[in-house]
Amino acid sequence: MAAAFGFAFALAGAAFFVAVFFAAAFTLVLAFGFALAFAADFVAFFALVFVFFVALAAMIAPSACWSGQHVVLGFGALNGSNRPEERFNRSAAYCPIYPYA
Numbered sequence: 001m002a003a004a005f006g007f008a009f010a011l012a013g014a015a016f017f018v019a020v021f022f023a024a025a026f027t028l029v030l031a032f033g034f035a036l037a038f039a040a041d042f043v044a045f046f047a048l049v050f051v052f053f054v055a056l057a058a059m060i061a062p063s064a065c066w067s068g069q070h071v072v073l074g075f076g077a078l079n080g081s082n083r084p085e086e087r088f089n090r091s092a093a094y095c096p097i098y099p100y101a
Helices: 002-074 084-094
Strands: none
16 A cells, blocks of 8 residues: 555656656746847838938938038138039048938
8 A cells, every 4th residue: 555655656757757747847948038029020110220321321411412512612622612513522432321311
């Protein structure tokens, strides 16, 4: 009789160990999945932010170029000339994204 109880306790202990092991493994897999999903969302979010700022810079660049030209004109770098071809020749220095503004 005692041997039967011993065997039952051993079986219950093994079953408990297996249950705890699989619960821990499942928890780790679940945690890893959440971490991977969060990392993917993080990367995707900042990729979208980067694309947004690149698009924003491309939209702003022409106006920023012209404001740069006016600043240059104000300091006399074009020798007082306001001719369109002078501004066009200088635009590449101020428009790295959209050089023909």
